[in-house]
Amino acid sequence: MKKYDVLLRTEYEKQFFVYAENEEEAREKVETLLFDTNAITFGDENFMGGEAEITEKQEENGMDFYNASPFDEIPFSESNRHSHI
Numbered sequence: 381m382k383k384y385d386v387l388l389r390t391e392y393e394k395q396f397f398v399y400a401e402n403e404e405e406a407r408e409k410v411e412t413l414l415f416d417t418n419a420i421t422f423g424d425e426n427f428m429g430g431e432a433e434i435t436e437k438q439e440e441n442g443m444d445f446y447n448a449s450p451f452d453e454i455p456f457s458e459s460n461r462h463s464h465i
Contacts, residue, residue, distance in 0.1 A: 383437040390430035392422045 398413070400406035413419045 385435050385437050387433040388430065389432075391428040392426045393428050394420065394422060394426045396420065 398406050398409045
């Protein structure tokens with residue numbers, strides 16, 4: 381089985397309102413709503429489109445998936461349990 385990295389880019393659109401004294405205050409409130417809370421949720425009805433970039437993963441943490449020994453096949457010393465790789 382192969383492992384794949386997936387980079388998902390999506391676009392959502394949702395209209396809402398805020399009460400504010402001026403546009404700058406409105407921007408600040410929107411930032412708070414979007415970044416500091418879970419007050420606004422996006423569902424299927426808000427999905428506008430997107431794309432996915434899929435690439436085969438060859439290495440992770442410096443280990444090649446296809447040439448690395450499975451963890452249960454790595455030899456260990458009986459005395460101190462250190463790897464001899």
